[in-house]
Amino acid sequence: MRRRLAPLAAAGIAVLALAACTAGTEDAPRLGAKPSGAASALPAATIELWHGFSADHEVKAFEDAVAGFRKKFPQITVKLVKAVEDDKIIQAVRAGQPPDVASSFSTDNVAQFCKTGMFQDLNPVIAQDGVDIGVLPQVVQNYTQFEGKRCVMPLLADAYGLYYNKKLMKGHEPPKTLSELTRLAKELTVRDSEGNIEVAGFMPSTQYYEHSISHLGTMVGGKWYNPDGTSAIGSDPAWKQLLTWQKELIDWYGHDKLEKFRKGLGQEWSADNPFHVGKVAMAIDGEWRNAMIALDAKDLDYGTAPVPVADDKPQLYGGGFISGTIIGIPRGAKNPQAAWELVKYLTTDTDGLVTLSNALRNVPTTKASLASPALKKDANFQTALDVFAHPASFSLPAHINSVYNQEAFAEFVVKWESGAVTDLDAGLAEVDKTINDKLKLAGG
Template structure:
């Protein structure tokens, strides 16, 4: 849930910084120079101290990380581990450029993975993964896809977010959660309540792309829309699934009335507060991530709600049960002082079932190996199980790694804001312009 607080401006600044050369790391040991291990890893590693930077900051989150590495400290008593909390991406990048890299760093966002891999900001883990005989099939394919770029796996997946549908049982009045877009439209209209002037009092579902988690990346899997062609250029204008999503969304916006929908949306409580409109019965169904279960437990414990996969295109029933995912990533930056010990901790945190279950139980994010998803020690109820199933679904997707990931998503979001407002008269022409902006940026980036 925590990476949602990262701003697009921060990600953009980080991406810009990543294009600069890395200084101050000449002569530092690397994973590429690691000798082939013999015997146990514990015996082979000398006494050392490593520093791990992460973005978690709340006391419970910090404790979760400490608890998760307890087993590592038992396995490697000669290695001292220092955890540094509340670190964001640009701090990692600047530290690497300044020759003061931590041994390990984690990030809440996958948007910088392509730049990190291409620039060498994070070291390629492929050699040590092979040396240690790690079978990457223990990770779902989608999490493998967002942790590598151009053949370099420079980070590993740690925890994941999965997105689904939350629904208020009282407001649903016995209706089952919708499985298709047409069912979502019908139920939205049935559950929406207006006053005598037509103002919205309760929304069945808010279709606005500006509403909380309703970003293009989170909604695209509902219709199987793709971001890029095989050659890396934009598929936004050529993939008909985008048109299907846009026309469905605009029809529902127009049914509400754009001005009335905006008036209602702007009157609602904050997403990250106890005043969330879903808690207050102002919205019957919302798109959200798995972390919302934990927030409901703390902020609206009496709320009677359920969870389900997101509805999908009526022509793509095979997509039902899937959704969008992205996740926390972790790796060894260039210039790490003790990269071999750092790799052992990265490997432990990302492949050890006990460590992943400990983190998931405390943070209520999805663990990222098949064994941890199925562990009997994982705390799960039907509402959380929904997101475990979404993450594991073979058709669950993400935004593919791209050196311009943040720019591309910002560009699409800007267009979507104009689209739902009714400022776009020629959809095909505007989508072609989106393609051109993305493709021109790719050329500038050497793609």
């Protein structure tokens, strides 16, 4: 299950400081040539893997996946540490006390991880071991490297789609275009006698859980950056197209009434999630929602489909936003060679990836694991697999200011939604300036 962007902002900022010298890591062993021969040639070692998963079934999934590695490398003792976020990893590296392996929920920090050397470049050992990066779909290859350095590998992926409540849909097929989404959102919305929203057909607010501007951007094919790393938000007409559509639907609901409804909804990660309890008919969410519905809303009759797209861009339909969990070897790791064997196993071994996917219901990230007959599939999870494989699917390009840039855009969109901004062109141009000024400060 994915964690939201906001808590990672501090991590994205803190990582800037890592360009400075890090205590205690100058003499630490680094990835390089390893003993040749069988796996048993690797010396005995104890390695520690930090990951962010915390629920009991998630922790068990990691233990089950690592079991295959322990069988292959009995001389390597693996200690798993749960519920670790990026800020703790960063602090540990700065203090010269990093784990051997660390996993992160945030692809937004990959550029900083690679640029500052916080995570070691894996290219030399990838080449040495003959690991074929081509087994990874291109979208995954893109978000695990920056400026030629592949400092992390993909562990599992997230693919976003449209969830719809079949009972509330009243026999309608899921929308494929924005105009169809608008029509259905209005038709399925239920209000009380005072016009207050009781059931929303669709929540156009970017403050609604997974309806962030980055996730909605795939509806129109919005471009984030120019080739030189500067912001393309103001110059790409797709963003104006999206925000114009969004504001028209918000105005139909009434911004104040929509906000009142949103603030009264249940928590995203609880059994009271509004989609679970029939307060929202259609919602954009990640593939993990299938597992949460199975746990918390077993009787919910629902379906999944790709997100709707702009009427004039039918070629985008079938794609969606892609992100994922990443894993690598921090600078200063005490046992980098053993750590690499674990990273390689968890990210390329078909059985290990399928074990994790079946337990966590995230998308496995190699072509072999996607095609494995052991991968549990049903119609709703298949949508995520199809979105992941679609050529129109999109992941945010790695950028040294990725978290800041998304937040700058998101803050503007909130003002736009409320009506505090009326000149969309000028507002988007100001977003560009804000992002580009930050890029200059970062030396971009």
